[in-house]
Amino acid sequence: MPTAKMKAPGEDGTARSSSDCDENFGLLDGVPSSPPAGPSRRILWAIVLLALSNTVSLCVLFYVTLKPQSALSTVVYPPQPDWFPPQIPVKKVFQSEPLFGQEPNNESIAAWNSLLPKGRGWIHMRNKTALPDMPGLNQSLPEHIALPSVYHQLHCLYSTMRGYYDLLDHISSPHRRRELPTDPGWNKEHLNHCWDYLRQNIMCAADVTLEWHRWNEKVETGWGYEHQCKDWDALTDWVLERRTSNNWGLLRGEGERIPLAESS
Secondary structure, three states, rough: OOOOOOOOOOOOOEEEEEEEEHOOOOOHHOOOOOOOOOOOOHHHHHHHHHHHHHHHHHHHHHHHHHHOOOOOOOOOOOOOOOOOOOEEEEEEEOOOOOOOHHOOOOOHHHHHHHOOOOOOOOOOEEHHHHHHOOOOOOOOOOEEEEEEEEHHHHHHHHHHHHHHHHHHHHHHHHHOOOOOOHHHOOHHHHHHHHHHHHHHHHHHHOOOOOOOOOOOOOOOOOOOOEEEEEEEHHHHHHHHHHOOOOOOOOOOOOEOOOOOOOOO
16 A cells, blocks of 8 residues: 655645744734734824814914903902002992981081091101102102091082082071181182092992882982992001091091100
8 A cells, every 4th residue: 555655844734833924924024924913992082182182272272362351350450559448349339328318417517527637637748758759649758648638529429419409508697697608618719629629539439339210219328338448447447557647537627636656
């Protein structure tokens, strides 16, 4: 019986050496014989999402940076220097206080005068090096005195009220034959100044509190609305510590002149 002839390895491709396999699979010399498999679909999606995220972030950054500031943005002011009067914000609901809105009498006159601290609001400014150049300030003087505007405004408002009631009394009671007051607070030039001064201060402060229309009221009184104000007591304390005298009174004829050394 003839015997089967054994074939050498590789003659019919059924058996190969390890080097043949290595060569076909590209393991020799570190050089692959075919391109490597591409990145998986998951990796491709991750790259696309990262690119989109970066693009959106850049767009938002440019929008925020280049967007014009809104007119309603909160304005942050620098802190006030030590020599400047305190401006502590407080909220206050305005309500009627009849004592300040009636014909002058002893009680109402005393109430109005109590609004002005001792010294009539005038204060010392001794540290001239802390005062920057500003309109109305003479830097050549060794020290200064000043009056916070709010006290000047109260003086003008009170002068107007007293002038009105005194004139009304003079007209309605001619049999008394008395002269009009001669206090400087009542003369026409002073009152004309006060009306203009108060107008400019009102426009400067520009209180924008919204007073809603009330359909059940015929007259808008302005009472019952919350306003943004400044702490009156804090201002009074600050002024008292720096007062130039103990004088008191919104008008000279109603007050008294008292030097600082005579009373605390």
